[in-house]
Amino acid sequence: MFCSKCGSLIIPGRDKNICPVCGHEEKGNRKMDGKVVAKSTEKDVVMIKEEVHIEPLDSEAVCPKCGNKGAYYVLKQTRAADEPETAIYTCAKCGHRWREY
Known part of the structure; x- marks a missing residue:
């Protein structure tokens, strides 16, 4: 406002x-x-x-919980600006979430 x-x-x-x-x-x-x-x-x-946004599908990501190949992801800046973004994945099958630095 x-x-x-x-x-x-x-x-x-x-x-x-x-x-x-x-x-x-x-x-x-x-x-x-x-x-x-x-x-x-x-x-x-x-x-x-x-925040609502459309996440792209990464067909190469493998879920550590169910083994499904395919997950949605979003990139977030979780650390200092001079360091790479963190990829936060969500399994397309079971909904499990994990991250990769």
Whole structure:
């Protein structure tokens, strides 16, 4: 949610949404299906509460639990920026999750 007065980012609160920069109070905050929707006079702003994305299928990955060949994966930066990403796999058959550095 952005302040309509100064444009700074406002993190929605439980009761009030007060801008940390100028102190302006925004109104019209409501929750809807896991998303926080902030009403503004110009447009609706939707903040995603949970990251959802399509993971590609790696047909060469073998599940250590069931031995199935094929797993979905996502790359995450879990360590310092100068180190390689971590691949987090999810078995396409049993749903077991594991990671490779």
